Amino acid sequence: MIIVMKKGASAKQVSGVVARVESLGYRVHLSAGEERTIIGVIGDDRPIDRTHFDLLDGVEKTVPILKPFKMASRDMHPQDTIVSLDGVKIGGPQIVIMAGPCSVETREQIVETALAVKEAGAQVLRGGAFKPRSSPYSFQGLGEEGLELLAAAREASGLPFVTEVMSPEQVPLVTRYADMLQIGARNMQNYALLQAVGKVSCPVLLKRGMMSTIEELLMSAEYILSSGNPRVALCERGIRTFEKYTRNTTDINAIPVIKEMSHLPVILDPSHGTGKWEYVTAVARAGIAAGADGLIIEVHPHPEEAWSDGAQSLKPERFAQLVTQVRKIAEDVGRC
Amino acid sequence: MIIVMKKGASAKQVSGVVARVESLGYRVHLSAGEERTIIGVIGDDRPIDRTHFDLLDGVEKTVPILKPFKMASRDMHPQDTIVSLDGVKIGGPQIVIMAGPCSVETREQIVETALAVKEAGAQVLRGGAFKPRSSPYSFQGLGEEGLELLAAAREASGLPFVTEVMSPEQVPLVTRYADMLQIGARNMQNYALLQAVGKVSCPVLLKRGMMSTIEELLMSAEYILSSGNPRVALCERGIRTFEKYTRNTTDINAIPVIKEMSHLPVILDPSHGTGKWEYVTAVARAGIAAGADGLIIEVHPHPEEAWSDGAQSLKPERFAQLVTQVRKIAEDVGRC
């Protein structure tokens, strides 16, 4: 980190700061500019809270130099991580498409959807058994019964499934059924939950919070990685902005940014990213063109009867068109 | 809710929508405009997902008419709610000031702070034993030992205390010690946690998420209220915007908005709202002038040595000045 002294800071103030830095085991490098003296801290200072220095006499501000994440960083782990679930490899040459309904509703619904998305070319089934809803009066998911229905759909279709886990105490239950655990956007900074999924060996799909920075997403991945679970895939699902014509703003920039900074695979969720089925296919194509390792898409056989998120769900036939279009683009960017 | 049909929607499409609405037990009111036909749904339609209708043939969009919260609304509960903890009444004529360090660090630190803030005029002690930190490498709080130290500081000072609870399984432990449970901003939509604190009788201070609308805050309060705990106070603590000179943007508008829409008391947190101690006193005054029922302020005897949030912590003597200034403004707005 760099510590910038105020204009006119005294020699005594400067030496006070230097003494403090050295007392913490770091060396310093002093640079007396025309307007400001600057103190460089030499060593890995990420464990120190910068605000300790912000408050010392004569300090104007501190500036971090190192990125705060380590295990999630490509600096530490240059080659791409591949997360495998039941033979499906996320982060390898092949684009992985996950699809299914927002909520598991009935056995017929989930089995029918699983067969349809498999037929259309999906490799992973998605579906929620525990649903975080902003209203306590909305449908909250079928719970364990939903997990059982997902398992039945897996058996019928051969597709592994990903499903959301909402609290640390649900982790053992959901892990018993699921092939991949999803951490939803609202729980991206639920650290107790991150630590709990960091202690199992099941792969994790970590969704970006709707108003979280890319850096915070990587720090949340760091929680899981540093707790012992290296099988993490990230998911960009749109952020909250002032724009009102769409439910969220898909941060397409995040795809190349994350690919550059981290070795973890990145999945795009254009269903939440747009919130309207009419725009899902266009944004799915964009995600693959930008370099995403896969997609997660809401598909429902009868969106107008869906118990949640119908407006952003594709019917199976439209989903099949999406897959065809996306696979062509995947080839253009050297994937399959 | 109102269902707006597309320009040129056919009579068949209109009657299809009407049939669907009626099948759900509601009546309709049809209005054929020059450009659009509009279908009003008569009855309390909050339990239905609007997207069911968005997807019907010929529908352009749906517009909600009722606010989604009920128990948190002043419509249902016109008089102000007063939340009492150990004799301190939040939401009554007197402004309530909560103060203390971000984190509990040592017995000396928390007892010294408790005595100092009491002397300066605070009525409630704050301090974190479980700390949600964006980095897994940062100090995560003392845990139960921190709760014991808070209890010791309560005994020494006579001040009740509020402290954060981060997961459902911590609720019994924290409830055993604390006078008020804090739900932090990052957990505002951790629904498992909201339901857990909704099942105890301890008062709850619910902080607004940095990415959450006022409506979502009131919906999260609704989770607690509808789970059985009516003792909820809300806290505005700044939202995330594009502005970079401050850590967050204090949403001062939220104070009069919440007071109009809800009967629940509102506390302002200018420490997180600004992120810099230099601005805390000015924004604290603003909060009381705008009608807040109280303040929660970070105070540390030695901010430059604080284990977290030092940059936004006031020294006890500055905090005492803040209290004096704020009490004068409280009188101007008819409080004490």
Place this chain on the structure above:
Amino acid sequence: MIIVMKKGASAKQVSGVVARVESLGYRVHLSAGEERTIIGVIGDDRPIDRTHFDLLDGVEKTVPILKPFKMASRDMHPQDTIVSLDGVKIGGPQIVIMAGPCSVETREQIVETALAVKEAGAQVLRGGAFKPRSSPYSFQGLGEEGLELLAAAREASGLPFVTEVMSPEQVPLVTRYADMLQIGARNMQNYALLQAVGKVSCPVLLKRGMMSTIEELLMSAEYILSSGNPRVALCERGIRTFEKYTRNTTDINAIPVIKEMSHLPVILDPSHGTGKWEYVTAVARAGIAAGADGLIIEVHPHPEEAWSDGAQSLKPERFAQLVTQVRKIAEDVGRC
């Protein structure tokens, strides 16, 4: 528009609102719900300020039903508009690529760039002669000399050029030289300027403000269209959000949204959308995959010596790779 009365509004309040609506020449449709009475206004009410009704006794709120733009809307003009400049057709089957430096600096720089981008496959040259800069101490552009150099580069390369105009009084001068006028993001709501370019026949590239909604962009287009100039192309260039790793957040959703709502062509600017050359190619591919009608890209022969925006400028050889990749994706989406 729909007028929602407060819970318990009296019959007298309702009839007062009805009388007011009718006095303005509209008919009403009354719908008495269980909780609220709703008054539909029948007719094209876009010229009326809704707030007139918001303030009437007993009114809770008003809700607009019609979109506020007309000439920019696909409702009024279903087929795609094609904007031609000197033989280049924006909005037709072929993707149009505009490229060149942020600022015109020297004759050599602009002529060399024009020849290089033409060689790589660009159809339009871009370059700024009048530069809006946030600091008065930064380079403000060469002014008319820059226009002359652009004209020289056009002669040398055969490429028509687009360049920014910053104030109404510059319009005659810039129109004398340029093939297309650019309205920059900071001027999207400079209505005097919009009206001025609406009165000439030169094509206009209207960039979205970094703080503007899609609806506001279409309303600004409406200013130009309704002033008499139908030759308008829109440009998505990234919006301002809380994310810090990129200069702006490219709103990729805006591409399919605008294509659905409006007949005007849409160009993507991934250079400003990301702010870093490393991410420009990935986001350019995404834009074409999402359905954009073209791209505008900053290219400089020596970015490290550019007088502005070097960090987001591509070198000609990287730009050539971008064009190759983008043309492949164009084919996949049925373009060329």
Place this chain on the structure above:
Amino acid sequence: MIIVMKKGASAKQVSGVVARVESLGYRVHLSAGEERTIIGVIGDDRPIDRTHFDLLDGVEKTVPILKPFKMASRDMHPQDTIVSLDGVKIGGPQIVIMAGPCSVETREQIVETALAVKEAGAQVLRGGAFKPRSSPYSFQGLGEEGLELLAAAREASGLPFVTEVMSPEQVPLVTRYADMLQIGARNMQNYALLQAVGKVSCPVLLKRGMMSTIEELLMSAEYILSSGNPRVALCERGIRTFEKYTRNTTDINAIPVIKEMSHLPVILDPSHGTGKWEYVTAVARAGIAAGADGLIIEVHPHPEEAWSDGAQSLKPERFAQLVTQVRKIAEDVGRC
């Protein structure tokens, strides 16, 4: 500025950067850390574009140390600036209250309002003759006739007036009538306009753009100051965020931040800051409590008939209550 080299940058890359910095007339200070080499640039480097260095071989990023504004900074001008118009002193001990309608509509309306707000305690009249409207179909202001009516209201009431100027060519006309020129939020970065008002001697009220940072506001003030006009007052009028219950989010933090960084006076506009008259008085009180030098408030004798912004306009009697409440708080913070 500080230039951070990439991990593992070679000695040759470092010396290349050093040579480049020195070639521009600056000295350097080298600091070789454990993970990164850092190069400090010594001297006032604000005129150089940092991106020149960002692109040099081996550079990871650059970090500015100096704030980009000079004349607007308290560093250069420690004492408060007082802007006087016709005897009213903005920025001195007395709080200045500006009030009047959004738009000038008729002689009766503006004269009646001027007399009413004067009676209630306002010192400056406000009113728009040229109106920036997002729709070309909305009322655009009376133009010069509006200026004449404002002058008539001034004569009747004795109050000086502030009114908006929207383009450089309007500056001579508006200056002929007005006591203070307003630059509206949408024009905060209309640099041609800033330079035009920088060349007259009339005081300027510069409103913050709805999605502009405080730094950008101060840079826009710098344009006016550096063009030769030192009589600038700033205005916080709410920023655009994701919150939907209010029209904008009043950035109350901006008040103490600007007072610390700049010597220019700051006025708060709670009418635009909230967008609803119900919240204006509470937020006006908050602004004065936070240290604002004054307020600008929309007042209309018949808000329900206002031609624009009726929803956020106070009736004269409510405005009188606001003034009384605000003056009490002014005393508490040592103003009058």
